[in-house]
Amino acid sequence: MELKELIERLDRLQAKKKAYSHATGMLYYDSVTGAPKGGAENRGNTLAVLSETVYELSAGEKTGQLLSELIEKSGELSPVTKRAVNELWREYERTKKIPESEYIEYQMLLNEAENVWHSAKINSDFKSFAPYLEKIFNTNIRFAGYFDPTEKPYNVMLDMYERGLNTERCDLFFSQLRKKLVPLIAAVSESSVKPDNLFLKQSYPVWRQRQLSDWLMEFMGLNRNHCAIGETEHPFTIPFDKTDVRITTHYYERDMASSLYSVIHEGGHALYELHTSDELKNTCLGSGVSMGIHESQSRFYENIIGRGRPFCALLLGKLRELFPERMSGVTEDMLYSAVNISMPSLIRIEADELTYSLHVMLRYELEKAVVEGSLTVSELPGAWNDKIKEYLGIDVPDDARGVLQDSHWSGGSIGYFPAYALGSAYGAQMLAKLKESIDVDAQIASGDISPISAWLEDKIWKHGSMFDPAPLFESCCGPFDPTYYTDYLTRKFTELYNL
Amino acid sequence: MELKELIERLDRLQAKKKAYSHATGMLYYDSVTGAPKGGAENRGNTLAVLSETVYELSAGEKTGQLLSELIEKSGELSPVTKRAVNELWREYERTKKIPESEYIEYQMLLNEAENVWHSAKINSDFKSFAPYLEKIFNTNIRFAGYFDPTEKPYNVMLDMYERGLNTERCDLFFSQLRKKLVPLIAAVSESSVKPDNLFLKQSYPVWRQRQLSDWLMEFMGLNRNHCAIGETEHPFTIPFDKTDVRITTHYYERDMASSLYSVIHEGGHALYELHTSDELKNTCLGSGVSMGIHESQSRFYENIIGRGRPFCALLLGKLRELFPERMSGVTEDMLYSAVNISMPSLIRIEADELTYSLHVMLRYELEKAVVEGSLTVSELPGAWNDKIKEYLGIDVPDDARGVLQDSHWSGGSIGYFPAYALGSAYGAQMLAKLKESIDVDAQIASGDISPISAWLEDKIWKHGSMFDPAPLFESCCGPFDPTYYTDYLTRKFTELYNL
Structure with missing residues (x-):
């Protein structure tokens, strides 16, 4: 032919x-x-x-x-x-x-x-x-x-979500995180600094929270003509085309920060999908290349931008407008500390930036054990609860807040979780690289993050699935080194908790 | 084979x-x-x-x-x-x-x-x-x-929505309506009775209106496990299966009756789809047989039940619960009169029960003229406005409230409209038949319309598309006679307007 x-x-x-x-x-x-x-x-x-x-x-x-x-x-x-x-x-x-x-x-x-x-x-x-x-x-x-x-079956699964990933690389990666983060988490626990976030747990009417979502999406530069927001039990992003991407969130009247950070997180996924190159639009390459790279973008917006000091200053202005009574007496420092409170908690998607990796590590270990046959499915709730106790020192009151909390397994995604931690680490290294050419903090403070997004578009988004994740990452940041991530967390939480 | x-x-x-x-x-x-x-x-x-x-x-x-x-x-x-x-x-x-x-x-x-x-x-x-x-x-x-x-092309189109219908039957049907209804409408206009519906045009918060929809769907016996409600510009019903039917509505803060009657109307369509026989479920016969029969059901619930006196009494109780301030001083008579005000208006789906047929007749005449070539599409807005002036004596301020108001033509449905008027007439004849075995008013007043719905299920719904519309109708009501419809309207509006 x-x-x-x-x-x-x-x-x-x-x-x-x-x-x-x-x-x-x-x-x-x-x-x-x-x-x-x-x-x-x-x-x-x-x-x-x-x-x-x-x-x-x-x-x-x-x-x-x-x-x-x-x-x-x-x-x-x-x-x-x-x-x-x-x-x-x-x-x-x-x-x-x-x-x-x-x-x-x-x-x-x-x-x-x-x-x-x-x-x-x-x-x-x-x-x-x-x-x-x-x-x-x-x-x-x-x-x-x-x-x-x-x-090994679990290696095959890992590779499906992040080509080239295997248990050897995961074990090494998580051990590096464990080494640096466990002492840091312990120091935070012992710190006399105990920030308050009670003001975030008051009643925030859902219709007002919807307005906050609109503002967040505008701030992120999400084109609403091509990106709609829906409401579901568990937030997620689904792209149908670069002209039609959906994100979802879940509003809790008494936990305003939950939807706030879901929207930024899913918005990060959406930006990636919305800005793949037109050249790839009608090919099988017109979508994000891997879960790890995808999570690097979502968690970059959620944590590095969204939980950073300059953004918190902007956010406070908007919150004062939308919820004047709730924000009365709240300062920038208070808001920044409140959205960065680090403490053992039950729900992964609501975990703080520092303890988050432990939630991922737990899922990694359990998945691996079930796939390798050393743990049965019926033993999962018990094993889950034991590990939460071991890593975070807390009791799981019910399976809804334990083993049943995530939709991944019911959706057939086994081997997906490690990408969340890997993505966070990718993001921290991207931040370091970005700072070589852009004053990131000043840019966020100005309210215009378009140069940051343009950089990510150029290095990551536009390439869709043209390159494997590891070479794509290396082409923009050099060899992967989780030290960037642990250093970033150490700096941030040392300052926050006066360590 | x-x-x-x-x-x-x-x-x-x-x-x-x-x-x-x-x-x-x-x-x-x-x-x-x-x-x-x-x-x-x-x-x-x-x-x-x-x-x-x-x-x-x-x-x-x-x-x-x-x-x-x-x-x-x-x-x-x-x-x-x-x-x-x-x-x-x-x-x-x-x-x-x-x-x-x-x-x-x-x-x-x-x-x-x-x-x-x-x-x-x-x-x-x-x-x-x-x-x-x-x-x-x-x-x-x-x-x-x-x-x-x-x-003739237009006959082919009419037959698609209502098998056996043609311009000859439509012309005859509409001329019978015209003969009886035009003098009735004129008499209503000259009546000194001028009911007030201003209390329906105050602010009714949308979230409260959503609760009203829930109550209406419960009253109608719509199983929410199989019937969901969405929100769209133009209300409609779409069945995916007898286990999955969607209705939609549009809430207007200052026109509570709009969504109220949309929900009952679409709910009538949904009941039909939800109660086709299980025997037909996986065949091409598991859905309503024609637009005329479908509209007979939707308009039966909307008008005969929904705008009848016994239902208005029940409704008032619920409205007083949901909107106590708005309903202060409103009596059953006032509500019944308000939801039945007959006066020339612009929007078909908000037209009263009496003038409604004129809106349908106008669309029938225009469609027929365009299909027959005696009117061009570009002449439609002018012709529309002229006919509204001629039949209803009012001016169309803009095409949004004129020729652009319905979604049917943009959806490719040409020849659909006559079924609305036909359906209303079918419904009135069904009411007469129902009354032979059930005290319809007393049943509605009791709040339990299940015997009425059971009758419709038995005579109409369960048969899906097993029989052509005309024989199906005749098997339950005998030969079609629009006099039932004109008599019903004459009785109702003579009493309402003290003619």
């Missing part, structure tokens, strides 16, 4: 894949926003039908044939086309190893598990969710074996 | 059709609820991809072959299967007459037109919408010619 025709077919394949991903993503988005609960079974039927085509597009004979022919002509392809073909081939090889019936069954399992988890969390009833979680773990282990029977 | 295998393939075909209808319907629902505006083009691309399969399932060779074989074995099929095969065959024959490229182009046109109409309505800018509307009319005329080149 002529190269021109092959490329046309490739474009068509990518357009179809994108369309089905949009349709199935939409059904998911609806399931956690507008859908009535009782529609889950019907949605499952719909997803099963669509999944057949999704499978065919990923792993069908036609796709394999087309990609083989394109690979033969590799030398004649543009860099973007070549990368796209390689990525599709990788997916083809992996997916065709999964029997179609198992693939469809898994999609239906996830659809059901999402609902079961939701109810289980509300009722703090791990037992009702356990059989689903066990199936999800087992399916992931089985699939990992299909992908690469020579590799 | 064996009958058993043919039936399995038929089931598979129906399941696939339903899944694609769910997915595309979901994308539409999202486009008017959560989606950012700038995502329209991408959504259009997705719909184009899905439409290919939708087209293939409706009009592909395989479908034709399967249905032909089943038709040959007609004598061996169950009544449900036989009806399903006939309906699918009808659709097959119609759809295959549309060239696939034109079909896909039309889906994309509608997707775009929805957005353009939305902006045009906000800016009262008919000109920006006119080119799209012209294309929609032309496409509908062209398609009608494909379906049946021997029939």
Whole structure:
């Protein structure tokens, strides 16, 4: 076949894949926003039908044939086309190893598990969710074996979210964090500085919090014409296209900071997706490259910007406007200290910047243990509670605030968590690099962060999935070194807690 | 092929059709609820991809072959299967007459037109919408010619929404209404009774109105586990399955009755969809049979129940609870009179029960004229305004409150409107029939309308699309006679206006 025709077919394949991903993503988005609960079974039927085509597009004979022919002509392809073909081939090889019936069954399992988890969390009833979680773990282990029977299953899973990551690198990374952060956390606990955040736990009407979200999204430069915000139990970001990205949040009347930082976090994910290069728009490369890089962006905005002193000054101005009574007597120092209180807590997404990594480490250790077979799913709640006690010294009152708190496992994401900590570390190193050319603090203080975002767009966002995460990171920051992260945290919390 | 295998393939075909209808319907629902505006083009691309399969399932060779074989074995099929095969065959024959490229182009046109109409309505800018509307009319005329080149195009369109309807029947029906209602409307105008509804136009906080919606849905017996409510510019109902039906409303702070009656109206549509028989669930017959029958249900709940005296008494109790200050001094009589004020107005969906038919008649006449070629699309706003002046004696201040007010045309529904008036007339005749076995007023007054709903479920809802609308109606009410409707209106408004 002529190269021109092959490329046309490739474009068509990518357009179809994108369309089905949009349709199935939409059904998911609806399931956690507008859908009535009782529609889950019907949605499952719909997803099963669509999944057949999704499978065919990923792993069908036609796709394999087309990609083989394109690979033969590799030398004649543009860099973007070549990368796209390689990525599709990788997916083809992996997916065709999964029997179609198992693939469809898994999609239906996830659809059901999402609902079961939701109810289980509300009722703090791990037992009702356990059989689903066990199936999800087992399916992931089985699939990992299909992908690469020579590799440890958990390494295969880690690699799916962050190409090149494995338990060896994770163990090393977490041990470096542990070494630096555990003494720091202990020092913070013993500090006589005890900041107050009670003023953040008063009543903040939800309709006013929605106005705060609008302001935050404007501050971040999120184009509302292409980025909408919804409300869900657990905040997340879902991109359908660079012209249509959704973020969600959860408003708690008596915990204003919860949605505040969810919006900034998800907004960071959204910025990445909204600013991939137009050249990649209709290819399989038009989305963020890995979970680690994605989390580096979301946590950069959430913590480095959002929990930094200059932003807190701006934020206070807005809060005084929206909640004048609540902010009466609150100073910049008080707000900055309040949003940076470090103390053992139960909920990962509400954990402070310093103890956060411990929450991630715990999940990493538990996932790894279940996948490696040294822990059963039914033992998870107990093991979870024991580790929380061991690392943070607190008791888990119920599974809703323990093992059931995150949506990742019910969504089939096993091996995802380490990327959160890795992303935080990536972000700190990016900050150091950014500071070489931009006065970051002054820029934030001015209220115009566009030069910072432009830098990230140029170094990270626009590249979409053109490069593997490790080389992408190195091209902008040099070799990865978690010391940047531990130094950043040490500086920040030493000052905050007068250590 | 064996009958058993043919039936399995038929089931598979129906399941696939339903899944694609769910997915595309979901994308539409999202486009008017959560989606950012700038995502329209991408959504259009997705719909184009899905439409290919939708087209293939409706009009592909395989479908034709399967249905032909089943038709040959007609004598061996169950009544449900036989009806399903006939309906699918009808659709097959119609759809295959549309060239696939034109079909896909039309889906994309509608997707775009929805957005353009939305902006045009906000800016009262008919000109920006006119080119799209012209294309929609032309496409509908062209398609009608494909379906049946021997029939007048507008008759083909009417038949699509209400099988068996044509301009002859419509002309006769509307002339009967005109004869009885015009003098009645004139008498109402001259009556010295001038009820006041200013108390409904005060500020009613939207969050409280949402609580009213919850109460209304509970009163109607809508199962929230299977029926969710959303918020959109223009209220509508969309069923994905009998286990997943969505209604929408639009809250106006200073017009509480607007959402109140939208919710009851859409709730009537939803009841029909939620109570089709389980036997029809996974067939193409599991949804309401026609727009006329559908509107008979929605307008039955909205007007006959919702604007009746016994319901107004119940409603007042709830309103006093939700809006004590606004309801201070309001009596049952005042509320009943206020929600039944009859006077010339601009907006169809807010028109009173008596003048409503004129709004429908106007649209019928205009659609018919454009399709028949005696009126151009660019002349529509002028012709609209002239007719409003002629029938209702008022001036249309802008196209937003004139020709741009409804979403039907932008959605491609031409020939739909007459069903609204027909549905109202059907409903009045059903009421007469219902009263033979149930004390309708007493039942409503008791707050428990379940016997009324059970009657409708038995006579109408459960049958889904098993029977054509006219025989279905006749099986429950005998031959159609609009006198029931005009008598009902005469009785009601004679008493209200002391004529």
